Amino acid sequence: xxxxxxxxxxxxxxxxPAYAGEFYVNLASQVLIAVIVAMSLNLLVGYGxxxxxxxxxxxxxxAYVYAWLATRLGLGNGAAAVSALMATTGLACVFGAxxxxxxxxxxxxITLAFSQILWGxxxxxxxxxxGDNGLxxxxxxxxFGVSLDSAADFYWMALAVSLVxxxxxxxxxxxxxxxxxxxxRDEPRRMAALGHNIRLIRWITFVYAGFWGAVAGLxxxxxxxxxxxxxxxxxxxxxxxxxxxxxxSGTLGGPIAGAALITILKNYSSAYIExxxxxxxxxxxxxxxxxxxxxxxxxxxxxxxKGDGK
Amino acid sequence: MTAPALDIQNLSKKFGGLPATRHVTLRxxxxxxxxxxxxxxxxxxxxxxxxxxxxxxxxxxxxLFGLEITGLPPxxxxxxxxxxxxxxxxxxxKDTLEHNVMLALLGLSRRxxxxxxxxxxxxxxxxxxxxxxxxxxxxxxxxxKVSDLxxxxxxxxxxALALAQEPKLLLLDEPMAGLSTExxxxxxNLIAAIPRTTTLVMIEHDMDSALSLVDxxxxxxxxxxxxxxxxxxxVADPQTREVYLGL
Numbered sequence: 001x002x003x004x005x006x007x008x009x010x011x012x013x014x015x016x017p018a019y020a021g022e023f024y025v026n027l028a029s030q031v032l033i034a035v036i037v038a039m040s041l042n043l044l045v046g047y048g049x050x051x052x053x054x055x056x057x058x059x060x061x062x063a064y065v066y067a068w069l070a071t072r073l074g075l076g077n078g079a080a081a082v083s084a085l086m087a088t089t090g091l092a093c094v095f096g097a098x099x100x101x102x103x104x105x106x107x108x109x110i111t112l113a114f115s116q117i118l119w120g121x122x123x124x125x126x127x128x129x130x131g132d133n134g135l136x137x138x139x140x141x142x143x144f145g146v147s148l149d150s151a152a153d154f155y156w157m158a159l160a161v162s163l164v165x166x167x168x169x170x171x172x173x174x175x176x177x178x179x180x181x182x183x184x185r186d187e188p189r190r191m192a193a194l195g196h197n198i199r200l201i202r203w204i205t206f207v208y209a210g211f212w213g214a215v216a217g218l219x220x221x222x223x224x225x226x227x228x229x230x231x232x233x234x235x236x237x238x239x240x241x242x243x244x245x246x247x248x249s250g251t252l253g254g255p256i257a258g259a260a261l262i263t264i265l266k267n268y269s270s271a272y273i274e275x276x277x278x279x280x281x282x283x284x285x286x287x288x289x290x291x292x293x294x295x296x297x298x299x300x301x302x303x304x305x306k307g308d309g310k
Numbered sequence: 311m312t313a314p315a316l317d318i319q320n321l322s323k324k325f326g327g328l329p330a331t332r333h334v335t336l337r338x339x340x341x342x343x344x345x346x347x348x349x350x351x352x353x354x355x356x357x358x359x360x361x362x363x364x365x366x367x368x369x370x371x372x373x374l375f376g377l378e379i380t381g382l383p384p385x386x387x388x389x390x391x392x393x394x395x396x397x398x399x400x401x402x403x404k405d406t407l408e409h410n411v412m413l414a415l416l417g418l419s420r421r422x423x424x425x426x427x428x429x430x431x432x433x434x435x436x437x438x439x440x441x442x443x444x445x446x447x448x449x450x451x452x453x454x455k456v457s458d459l460x461x462x463x464x465x466x467x468x469x470a471l472a473l474a475q476e477p478k479l480l481l482l483d484e485p486m487a488g489l490s491t492e493x494x495x496x497x498x499n500l501i502a503a504i505p506r507t508t509t510l511v512m513i514e515h516d517m518d519s520a521l522s523l524v525d526x527x528x529x530x531x532x533x534x535x536x537x538x539x540x541x542x543x544x545v546a547d548p549q550t551r552e553v554y555l556g557l
Contacts, residue, residue: 195417
C-alpha cells in the first residue's frame, strides 16, 4: 500500500513537466533544492541534536566557488562543480573541527559566526565576489552533453539529484553509524563511556551534511545562473532551520514537507499577497499550536489517535 | 608479579576550592572484588568519574593493568576494558532494550562506523545482544522500549549494557539503589555470577547485600581513604563504625 503510494507519487513528480506550466516546474526545482538543504541540515539538528544557524554557508560557498571558477578562471563547468564540492567539503571539515568544540547554544553561535564571516567576505571582497553586484554570466552544467537550459530538463536533473540525496541521507541516518549519532544526541556521556568517540561521530556528520549542502548549492547556482551575498545570509540559514523544525526534525519526511511548504509559500503566495511573511507567521503559529513536533510526526500522531477512536 | 587491575596514586580533585578527592591511593588486584563505602558526599562517584575519564583529576595518576590512563578520554578507556553503570539511570529511553545493548556492543566494534547497514541487519550483533539480555533475565522483553520498563528492570539493563562489553574492570555505582528487597536479591545473584575474569569495583550503601559479594572494602570520608583492607578488618575498624554506621 505505502509502496504503491510512493510509486504513484514518484511517477507524478517525474511527469510534472507534462501537466504543469513552466512557472510550476521552476517552483518545483526550487522546492527540490530547499529540500536537499533541509534534509542535510536535519542530520545535524534532528539526528545529532546540533542546532546550526550556519548551514547556508555550505550552500552559498559551493555556489560562489563554482561561479568564480567558471566565470573568472574559465574552468569548465564540470571541473568547477567537482572543485566546488571538494572545496566546500574541506571547509566543512575545518568549520566542524572548530564548532564542535562546543554543543548547544555555543555551537549555534559559532556556526552563526562562521556564516557571518563568509557573508561579510562575499559583500566586501569585491575583487573576487563582485560584492553586492554578485557574480553573473554563469552557465548551467551539461552532464554527459545533455543541456539543462530548459525548465523541464533542469527539473529532472534536480529530481534525480534529490532522490540520490534522499536515499544517501536515509541510509546514513538508518545505519549503525546513524544509531550511534542518535545515541550521542540522547546520552552523550553514556555513549563516550561505551567506547564511542562522540566528537568524531559529530564531526563526520557535520562534514557529510556540509557535502550535501554543497550539492544543493551547486543546484542553486545552476538554477539561478547568478549568485549574490544574500545566499550566505542568516535569513537563508534560518529558513533551512525553519523548514526542518516545521516539518519535523529527526524524521526523514519532515524536512521535505517543511522545506516544500516554506518555498511554496514564499514563491507562490507572494504573487498574491504582499505581506506573505505574515502568512508564513500564521502558518508557523498553526504548526506550533496543532502539531508542535512538526508536520510529519504531528500528522502521524493525529491519524493514530483518530484510528484509536474508532 | 602482574600489574594490579587498578592502581591509583595520590589522586586529588578540587571543584574550585572544594576538594572532592584527596590524595586517594588505591590498589585493586586482578580478579578482585572491591566495595567502596562512604557517607554521602564522600567522593565515591567523583572517584569513579575520574577512573572512567568523565572528570580530569587535579593531580595524581591512574593505571589500568599497568598502563597509564590518566589523560585518556572516556571512549579510549572503554576500549581498554573499563565499563560502568550509573547511580542515576542513564539509558536510551526511547529505544528498545535490544537497541540499548547493541549500542554497547557497537561501542567496541569496528562496525560502529558502518554508514550503510542498519543495526537490524546485523544478526550476529543481535544474537549477542539477546544473550546479554538473557544474563539479566530481560531477553523476553528485548523489543520493548526502555521507557516501558519498571525501575528494577532498568537497573538490570544498566548492568546488561556493561556486561555485554565483557569488561576487564567493571565499576558499579550503587547498583541496588532504590530497589525492593526482592529485587536486591536478584541483582545480588547477578553480580555474584559475574566471572572472576572481570575485576569489580562497587559503590553500594546496602552493606547487607554488598558485603558478602566482595573481598576487600575501602572506606572514603571527605574524599580521603580512611580505612582500606579485608572485609572483616574494615567492618571491625572503629573508624568505620564511627563514620559509616554512626555508632
